[in-house]
Amino acid sequence: MKVTTPEKLEQLIEEVKSIFSLHLEKNALRKTPERYAILEEIYSRTDHFDAEALYIHMKNQNYRVSRATVYNTLELLVSCDLVVKHQFGKNLAQYEKSYGFKQHDHMICIDCGNVLEFCDPRIQQIKNMMGDILEFDVRHHSLNLYGKCQKTYCETRKS
Amino acid sequence: MKVTTPEKLEQLIEEVKSIFSLHLEKNALRKTPERYAILEEIYSRTDHFDAEALYIHMKNQNYRVSRATVYNTLELLVSCDLVVKHQFGKNLAQYEKSYGFKQHDHMICIDCGNVLEFCDPRIQQIKNMMGDILEFDVRHHSLNLYGKCQKTYCETRKS
DNA sequence: TTGTGTGCAAAAGCTTTGCATGTTG
DNA sequence: CAACATGCAAAGCTTTTGCACACAA
Numbered sequence: 001m002k003v004t005t006p007e008k009l010e011q012l013i014e015e016v017k018s019i020f021s022l023h024l025e026k027n028a029l030r031k032t033p034e035r036y037a038i039l040e041e042i043y044s045r046t047d048h049f050d051a052e053a054l055y056i057h058m059k060n061q062n063y064r065v066s067r068a069t070v071y072n073t074l075e076l077l078v079s080c081d082l083v084v085k086h087q088f089g090k091n092l093a094q095y096e097k098s099y100g101f102k103q104h105d106h107m108i109c110i111d112c113g114n115v116l117e118f119c120d121p122r123i124q125q126i127k128n129m130m131g132d133i134l135e136f137d138v139r140h141h142s143l144n145l146y147g148k149c150q151k152t153y154c155e156t157r158k159s
Numbered sequence: 160m161k162v163t164t165p166e167k168l169e170q171l172i173e174e175v176k177s178i179f180s181l182h183l184e185k186n187a188l189r190k191t192p193e194r195y196a197i198l199e200e201i202y203s204r205t206d207h208f209d210a211e212a213l214y215i216h217m218k219n220q221n222y223r224v225s226r227a228t229v230y231n232t233l234e235l236l237v238s239c240d241l242v243v244k245h246q247f248g249k250n251l252a253q254y255e256k257s258y259g260f261k262q263h264d265h266m267i268c269i270d271c272g273n274v275l276e277f278c279d280p281r282i283q284q285i286k287n288m289m290g291d292i293l294e295f296d297v298r299h300h301s302l303n304l305y306g307k308c309q310k311t312y313c314e315t316r317k318s
Numbered sequence: 319t320t321g322t323g324t325g326c327a328a329a330a331g332c333t334t335t336g337c338a339t340g341t342t343g
Numbered sequence: 344c345a346a347c348a349t350g351c352a353a354a355g356c357t358t359t360t361g362c363a364c365a366c367a368a
Contacts, residue, residue, distance in 0.1 A: 030322060030367050052357075066325040071358065087246045089301070089359065091332070107295050118289050122281045127304055130277050136266050138306035141250070145286055147297035189342050191348060211332080225350040230333065250357070253334065322367080331361070340349070 003100070013043045016082060016099050020147055023080040035067055038073045042083060048094045048115060088115065088144060107142040162259070175241060175258050182239040186284060193224055198231040207253040207274060245273065247303060264302040268304045273308055 003009050020039055024031050041058055042049075055070045074095055077083035086094045088108050104117040123143055131138040177231050179198055183190050196287055200217055201208075214229045236242035245253040245265050263276040282302055289299040 028322095031321060032367075034324070050357090064325080066327095066360080067357095068326080069324055072323080085248075087248065087250075088274050089244075089246065091246075091250050091252070093250070105299070107289060107293055109295070110298065116293050116295070118293060120285045121288065122285055123302075126279045126281055126302075130266060130279065130304060131306065134266055134275050134277060136268070136275070136304070136306045136307050138266070139269065140306075141302065141304045143282075143285075143300065143302045145289060145295070145297050145300045147290065147295045147299075150294045189347060191342075193349070209332090223350085227334080227348055227351080231348080320368090322355105322363070322365105324363105326362095326364105328359105328361085332355105332357090334353105334355070336353085337351095338348105338349105341349105342347080343345095 012100055013040055016043055017158040019099065020080065020082060034069050035073050038070060039077060045099050048086065048096050050092050050094055086142065089146065096113055107145045111148055112148050164258050172199055173258055175202055178258065179241060193228050194232050197229060198224055202256050207245065209251055209253055245269060246300065248305065266304045268308040269305050270307055
């Protein structure tokens with residue numbers, strides 16, 4: 001599914017909500033309004049975000065949530081694969097919606113912090129082969145390339 | 160260089176110290192005993208370690224260092240490529256000596272935290288290709304595979 | 319009604335910073 | 344002797360925890 005219009009986004013959010021509902025039911029967890037609100041907020045966002053930004057943004061919309069609930073729900077969403085958690089070299093977890101979007105890895109600019117995404121099928125091959133060799137059941141991975149982006153663009157973003 | 164005997168380790172440490180000296184000179188930084196002591200401590204270790212473990216270990220040897228110096232020196236060593244810094248999915252930086260050792264990536268067990276190392280030439284190809292395509296000057300990378308190691312081994316380590 | 323989930327605030331854990339003191343060049 | 348590095352403790356930041364209350368089932 002490709003999100004190109006507000007209607008498609010709405011549709012995606014409904015789909016994700018029902019997946020989340022199933023997960024909650026299956027694990028005998030409660031369907032609280034906070035959990036759905038956080039999920040909706042995440043899928044309305046583009047790009048990566050950290051827990052604090054999500055919390056602040058919901059507060060600014062006058063939605064009453066606590067940091068604790070934000071963290072709890074993020075963990076819950078990560079556990080059912082609706083959200084992925086990243087660490088881009090800093091001591092700050094970054095999150096990203098993942099359902100309906102292509103698996104990808106990241107290229108991070110060490111000067112300006114800009115994050116680009118890319119896909120390469122070879123990473124899957126590496127996972128398969130190394131899992132076999134080392135007798136690991138590989139569940140997920142994280143590949144980050146760090147470097148410097150085009151000077152002009154990078155200078156622009158710094159300001 | 161392969162470290163197989165105490166003599167070879169001694170030799171490696173001397174080599175690394177002189178590289179460090181050159182770096183300090185080139186950048187007009189001071190050659191303090193603390194900096195060399197930390198470097199030596201790191202190269203005498205095997206495996207990965209965090210800043211606190213390094214600090215504690217030096218304290219236990221009755222070496223007078225502060226956490227601040229440990230963190231400062233680690234950053235210095237990372238900047239001259241004698242040490243690499245990792246984040247294995249936790250908010251805790253892990254470090255590892257890097258001079259004279261083969262470039263490698265990591266496989267982390269999500270149950271017991273065990274870390275294995277592996278090499279795959281395809282990662283270099285990915286770095287080159289993606290750097291070209293996205294016009295990035297790729298300086299380094301981080302590839303972590305997360306999964307479950309052989310049940311028996313994992314159970315052993317848990318205890 | 320029962321017990322899980324939430325909000326709030328305090329605590330915890332890793333890392334950085336400020337300042338007085340020590341030491342390198 | 345001047346500037347940089349260190350030690351120590353305090354502060355900073357992200358994340359987790361404890362507890363009383365709310366509310367989903």
